[in-house]
Amino acid sequence: MELYELTVAEASKGLQEKRFSSSELTSACLERIRAVEPELHAFVTLTEEQALEQARKADFLLGSGEVRDLLGIPISIKDNFCTNGVRTTASSNVLKNFVPPYDATAVRLITEAGAVSLGKTNMDAFAHGSSTETSDFGASRNPWNIERLPGGSSGGAAVSVAADEAIAAVGSETAGSIRQPAGWCGVVGLKPTYGRVSRHGLIAMASSLDSPGPITKSVEDAALMLEVLAGHDPLDATSSPLPTKPYRELLKEKRENVTIGISDDYFEGVDPEIVTAVQTALLEFERLGHRVKRIKLFDPHYAVAVYTIIQRSEVSSNLARYDGIRYGCGRDAFGEEAQRRIMLGTYSLSAGYYDAYYAKAQKVRTLIVEDFARAFEEVDVVIGPTSPSTALPAGSSKNHPLFGEVSDALLEPSSIAGLPGISVCCSFSKELLPISMQVIGPHFMEDLILNVAHQYEQVTDWRSRKPDL
Amino acid sequence: MEIDVEHVAKLANLPLDEKRLEILGKQLTETLLYIDRLNEIPTEKVEPTSQVTGLTNITRDDTVSAPLSQEAAVGNAPETHNGYIVVDAILEE
Numbered sequence: 108m109e110l111y112e113l114t115v116a117e118a119s120k121g122l123q124e125k126r127f128s129s130s131e132l133t134s135a136c137l138e139r140i141r142a143v144e145p146e147l148h149a150f151v152t153l154t155e156e157q158a159l160e161q162a163r164k165a166d167f168l169l170g171s172g173e174v175r176d177l178l179g180i181p182i183s184i185k186d187n188f189c190t191n192g193v194r195t196t197a198s199s200n201v202l203k204n205f206v207p208p209y210d211a212t213a214v215r216l217i218t219e220a221g222a223v224s225l226g227k228t229n230m231d232a233f234a235h236g237s238s239t240e241t242s243d244f245g246a247s248r249n250p251w252n253i254e255r256l257p258g259g260s261s262g263g264a265a266v267s268v269a270a271d272e273a274i275a276a277v278g279s280e281t282a283g284s285i286r287q288p289a290g291w292c293g294v295v296g297l298k299p300t301y302g303r304v305s306r307h308g309l310i311a312m313a314s315s316l317d318s319p320g321p322i323t324k325s326v327e328d329a330a331l332m333l334e335v336l337a338g339h340d341p342l343d344a345t346s347s348p349l350p351t352k353p354y355r356e357l358l359k360e361k362r363e364n365v366t367i368g369i370s371d372d373y374f375e376g377v378d379p380e381i382v383t384a385v386q387t388a389l390l391e392f393e394r395l396g397h398r399v400k401r402i403k404l405f406d407p408h409y410a411v412a413v414y415t416i417i418q419r420s421e422v423s424s425n426l427a428r429y430d431g432i433r434y435g436c437g438r439d440a441f442g443e444e445a446q447r448r449i450m451l452g453t454y455s456l457s458a459g460y461y462d463a464y465y466a467k468a469q470k471v472r473t474l475i476v477e478d479f480a481r482a483f484e485e486v487d488v489v490i491g492p493t494s495p496s497t498a499l500p501a502g503s504s505k506n507h508p509l510f511g512e513v514s515d516a517l518l519e520p521s522s523i524a525g526l527p528g529i530s531v532c533c534s535f536s537k538e539l540l541p542i543s544m545q546v547i548g549p550h551f552m553e554d555l556i557l558n559v560a561h562q563y564e565q566v567t568d569w570r571s572r573k574p575d576l
Numbered sequence: 577m578e579i580d581v582e583h584v585a586k587l588a589n590l591p592l593d594e595k596r597l598e599i600l601g602k603q604l605t606e607t608l609l610y611i612d613r614l615n616e617i618p619t620e621k622v623e624p625t626s627q628v629t630g631l632t633n634i635t636r637d638d639t640v641s642a643p644l645s646q647e648a649a650v651g652n653a654p655e656t657h658n659g660y661i662v663v664d665a666i667l668e669e
Contacts (some may be wrong), residue, residue, distance in 0.1 A: 190612060208648035302629045315627045344634035345627065412611045420615030423588060432663055439591045446590060450600050451607055453588040454579065467614055469624030476619065477626055507605040523627035550628075 108441045110135035111112040111271045112573070115180055115328040118274055121451045122169055122179045124532075129169065130181025132274075133162035133223050136181040139260055140272045141226065143576050148247045152194050153226035161223040168221065176335050178221030183273035186227035187234055187265045188214050188319070189308040193224075197310045198242035198361060199232040200440040201429050211308025212340045213319045225273050228263030232442050233426065234279065234312045236260055237287055237511040238504035241444040246501065248443035249292060250574040251540050255498035258288030259511075265292040270576060275332055276322040281312045282414050282522035283515030285320050286530035286545055290493035293532040293541025293569070295560070296322045297329040300551050301525035302347040305340030313421035314345075316522055326531065326561040330354035333553055349551055357554045358561045363557055365397040368486030370404035373517055377495045380413055384534035384542040385492050388563065392490075395562055405478040409471060410520035415512050416455050416468035417523070420445045423452025447508055472523050479524045479549075488559055489515055489547040494531040521547045531560045532569040541569075579604055 110132050113121065116244035121127055137155055144150065165179035172326040184190065187197040189207035191214075196202045210218065218224070239247040239262025247262045249255040251272040256265045261278030265288035268276050278285045280298040289296025297320045304319040311317060337351040367455065369389065374382050389399050426449055433438030441449070453465035481490065494514060502511040512519070521528050527548050534542040548556040564570060581601040585592050592600065643649075646659045654663040 205652055208644050208651055281612075302631075340637060343586065345629050345631065347629060347631070353605065408615065409617065412614050415607065416611055416614075427589070432653065433650075433661055438589055446592065446596070447600060447603055449588045449590060450581070450584055450604055454584045454608075456586065457587060464611065465617065466624055468611075469626060470619035470622040471614055471617055473622050473625040474619070476628060508607055 111139040113274060114324045115177065115275050115331055116325070116380060117178055119178070123174070129162040129223060130156065130159065132179065133181045135157050136225060136274065143270050143272060144252070145248055146253050146576070147220070147266050148245055149228055149263040149270065149272055150183070150187060150226045151196055151198055151229050151244050151263070152511050154193055154224055157193070158223050165221055165223060171489065175221035176331060177217055179223060180221070180274050181223045181225050182217060183228045183264060183267040183276045184214060185230055185261050185276070185278045187230060187279060187310040188212055188277060189310070190224070190227065193227065195227065195310070197233050198244055199442065199445070200232045200243040201338065202435045203243070205435050209306070211307065212305035212342060213336055214263040214308065216335050217277060225405050228261070228267055228276065230263055231260035231444070231511070233310065233445055234260040234281060234284055234442045235448055235511065236420070236504060237283060237514045239263060239395060240501070240504045241442060243442055249498045250576055251293065252538070254501055255540065256503060258291035258498065260288070261322060262286040262288045265289050265294055265296065265559050268292070268294045268322050268324060269574060270506070271573070273322070275311070275328055277319065277320045277336070279309055279319045280522065281316045281418060283518035284530055286493050286518050287515055289322050290530040290543030291498040291541065293543065293572070294322055294324060295326055296320070296530045297333060297553070297557070298522070298528050299333060299337065299467060299553055300347070300527045302345050303527070303551065303553065304336045305338070305343040305346045307340055307342035311425040313418040314425060315421060316418065320421055326529070326557055326564050327355065329559055330358055330530065330557045343399040347551070352554045354554055354557055358558055362555065362558045363396060365488060366486045366529060367392055367397055367399045368402040368482055368489040369399060369491065370402055370489070372404060372406050373491035377460050377492050378497065380536050381473060381492045381495070381497070381542050385490070385544045387476060388533040388544055389490065391563060391566060402452065402485055404482055404489070405475050405520060407516050407520050410475055410523055411472045411512050411516050413468045414519040414523055415476065415509065416464050417472065419448045419452035420456050420465050421452070422448045423456065475520055476524045479521070479526060483549045488546070488556055491543055493517065493545045495536070497536045497542060518545065526550060527553045527556055529556045529560045531564060533563070533567070534569065535572065
């Protein structure tokens with residue numbers, strides 16, 4: 108086994124036991140990046156020198172017996188997290204020359220935990236999309252088949268993990284941007300409860316939805332990363348003051364008799380291969396002693412409409428700050444997708460239309476929040492497919508004004524309600540593309556969905572498959 | 577549905593040519609038609625949700641903490657003068 112193939116947990120163990128150094132591990136990842144990047148394009152900016160320097164520092168600390176959660180672990184960071192002194196573009200020409208003077212809280216936390224930063228990963232420009240094709244710096248490709256999309260917007264992050272370029276990744280999700288690319292690339296993606304992880308220094312897309320979170324090779328790694336990232340931050344007033352939990356430790360205690368809710372609407376119009384795969388996974392959960400219960404959730408198609416209005420309204424407001432005066436380039440540098448979203452958002456917030464669109468969407472949002480709350484009185488978690496399709500062919504997002512919103516139809520309802528969700532691989536299609544399912548839980552019950560996903564991962568071996576690169 | 581795309585583009589402060597405006601106008605209409613399905617849901621007695629944290633009126637002590645240096649704060653501006661950001665004049669003589 109190559110060093111770059113290790114999980115965070117495995118690599119940490121190896122580093123603590125002095126079987127290899129962080130410098131060796133980091134060099135292995137950098138070599139892997141050099142080998143596969145020409146085909147995959149997961150990164151916008153590589154910080155090779157900084158990585159090797161951080162690795163040397165980590166080796167020194169490891170030598171002195173220091174123990175930290177991510178000490179010496181090479182990690183990739185999505186390019187919408189501000190990194191002090193390192194160019195941060197959100198994959199948009201508007202920010203092609205922007206060098207932040209401070210670190211995002213998520214970046215500060217992983218750095219303090221000892222992580223080695225490999226570089227900044229590609230994404231849909233300003234996170235507007237689910238393909239990573241709207242990046243102004245070129246699309247990323249799916250390691251399972253380079254003619255396919257990796258998903259998005261955290262496409263580069265998911266690719267970097269699936270292709271073993273990084274040991275783990277920090278991504279962000281507004282509605283699908285962690286879980287969908289993780290799903291299409293066959294890795295684990297955790298979207299925490301809104302407010303569980305600070306948004307400070309994350310380039311804003313839709314502020315009432317944005318949630319930073321990890322993309323990893325295993326559920327255990329997702330728990331470990333969440334432990335580092337979660338917590339209250341005085342710099343983000345919407346971050347929760349509720350205490351965090353020892354997520355990794357809580358995996359060891361197997362949760363019994365979990366009632367799993369499934370809703371027919373989440374299987375409608377979904378690729379039959381995916382339906383079969385998720386049903387097979389549900390049988391696995393029954394064998395583990397859990398119960399599957401049919402429930403009726405709000406039709407996700409309404410959530411797509413709610414999400415479209417809320418997200419685009421908040422996008423138009425957030426992107427109003429880009430004037431090219433204080434930093435970045437002017438408004439003529441926006442790509443087509445950003446223009447499209449700004450226009451709709453501006454329209455739905457404008458005089459005479461606010462009540463018909465934005466206010467209406469906020470009211471239906473209430474109904475979706477209440478619908479999930481009711482569901483969680485009956486069931487402990489909800490399981491469904493992550494995406495209605497496996498990775499779509501490159502070029503699919505072009506000229507489809509609702510591509511992102513529609514391909515994330517099954518992820519938007521839980522995002523609108525601010526719930527945590529995790530995507531894990533649960534099969535492969537005939538075309539050898541990963542198929543994934545999501546586990547959704549009540550607010551701040553990351554420990555529960557991680558536990559359920561971990562149980563599944565322990566009795567299946569999808570995780571051991573690697574793309575042929 | 578008639579949308580004054582030129583007016584919306586002006587509100588959004590987006591420099592768009594005729595051709596882009598036409599394309600965006602069509603796509604805007606297409607998206608709004610999709611959104612129209614929300615009108616199938618009665619919401620007369622429903623309160624709007626603007627965020628889901630349950631937190632309200634978060635305040636902090638009004639104390640000064642270490643700010644960015646002036647140099648760092650204006651470091652990304654395309655044009656500066658004596659630590660200030662240079663902008664185009666908006667008033668004419």
